[in-house]
Amino acid sequence: MEIPITEYLEQLVAANREDSGETAQYIPEFAQADPDRLAVAFATPDGRVYCAGDVETEFSIQSISKPFTYALAIIDHGLAHVLEHVDVEPSGDAFNEISLDPETGRPMNPMINAGAIAVHGLLTGADREARDERLLSFYSRLAGRRLEVDEKVHASELSEAHRNTAIAYMLKSLGKLEGDPVDVVHGYTRQCSVNVTVRDLARMAAALSAGGRAPDGTQVIDPGVNRHVLSVMATCGMYDSSGEWLTRVGIPAKSGVSGGLLGVLPGQGGIAAFSPRLDAHGNSVRGIRIFERMNQHMGLHLM
Ligand code: DON
DSSP, rough: OOOOOHHHHHHHHHHHHHOOBBBSSSSSSHSOTTTTOOOOEOOOOOOOOEEEEEOOOEEGGGGGGHHHHHHHHHHHOOOOHHHHHHHOOOOOTTSSSSOOOTTTTBBBBBBSSHHHHHHHHHHSSHHHHHHHHHHHHHHHHHHTSOBBBBBHHHHHHHHHTTHHHHHHHHHHOOOOOOOSSHHHHHHHHHHBBEEEEEHHHHHHHHHHHTTBBTTTBBBOOOOHHHHHHHHHHHHHGGGGGGHHHHHHHHHEEEEESSEEEEETTTTTTTEEEEOOOOTTSBBBHHHHHHHHHHHHHHOOOOO
């Protein structure tokens, strides 16, 4: 019997529309986002996608880019080299905190800004443009379609990138940043400004669920690297509420400040939600609620 997945997702969207939380305000472009948008999608490892709500709405990927860039840096350099620059310990701090190991100067993990900036600096490529293009085509292969950067969001991000630039210079002074700090922040904010829909995110999550195999069947991420990335997402993907998330929902996940949320069911598929109102940690309020409901209905929890 065919399970009516789309009807189920439509019911989820209809039943979880109550409002709370605020859209991110710290970047001018976010303050203008429509707070009432809501969408959810599920993708199978072979690329079938079921979705409901505002499924055509594009939004910037933001921090959901972090696990994918991390995967590419490990592909480029091997895990040992990447670990010399960024640790894999949950920080318990906010996403923009300067969480560095006091002894080594390494950022605590690659899912917070400090770690993600160090990771971006590791990407190989002849210059800024070449690195940006490599990253964009890597994300695009996982999403199964060509993705593009939202230039307005990127300009908006850059206009407010003072803290991220400070973090990059701090990392440089500690010997944990390869490349020029300004160049790296330019590229890091560009990776955050890639536009996606929930459908794209669900497919990217499904690729992680399939051991790094993209929807078209090509192996984009080595299975060992993929497992490492999923492990870090499980412990660090939801910032300073990662522990609460892992106990309540129990799957590897990553959130972004524009309201996206992606979760991975290893071997079974990827789930994505989008709703721009955020809680105090910077995670989507209705996105979290939708994952919690799905967990109640279907037992997503891996433990
Ligand atoms: O680094 C920043 O400020 C953003 N471009 C990305 C932050 C983000 O998505 C944090 N999420 N909750």
